[in-house]
Amino acid sequence: MQQQGIYITRNGFPQVPWNEIKNLKYLKTKCGSPLLIDGYWKYCRKPAYTADIYIATCWALSCHQWFGVLPYFYPIFFFFMIIHRYTRDMTRCQTKYGKDWTTYCKRVPYAFIPGII
Numbered sequence: 001m002q003q004q005g006i007y008i009t010r011n012g013f014p015q016v017p018w019n020e021i022k023n024l025k026y027l028k029t030k031c032g033s034p035l036l037i038d039g040y041w042k043y044c045r046k047p048a049y050t051a052d053i054y055i056a057t058c059w060a061l062s063c064h065q066w067f068g069v070l071p072y073f074y075p076i077f078f079f080f081m082i083i084h085r086y087t088r089d090m091t092r093c094q095t096k097y098g099k100d101w102t103t104y105c106k107r108v109p110y111a112f113i114p115g116i117i
Contacts, residue, residue: 027107029100037107043114045105046089049082050112086111 025042026034040047056075063071094101111117 027100027104029097031096031100035097035100035104037104042108044110044112045108046086046111049086053079053082053112 025038026036028034056078060071060075
């Protein structure tokens with residue numbers, strides 16, 4: 001559509017009455033890209049990973065009538081996959097942001113579940 005010269009604004013959060021979230025707090029970094037420290041990200045660094053693990057576990061628990069470990073294979077596999085992905089993200093972000101990443105980790109100390117992990 002942009003090739004035809006048509007521009008349609010998309011709303012990121014159509015359910016929010018004011019249609020956009022203003023005045024977000026973020027940490028300015030030396031490399032130029034900001035790190036968000038507001039909303040869900042002021043409580044934990046990876047809220048999407050937490051939600052993914054939670055959803056996978058709920059899917060397995062919904063199969064409670066099945067015997068054995070088959071329904072639980074997916075959340076167990078997914079948990080270890082997310083942990084591996086998290087460690088790669090931390091290494092990559094430490095390399096990219098340096099001291100700013102250390103400051104961010106002190107500001108947002110929990111990775112997945114606020115107050116626990």
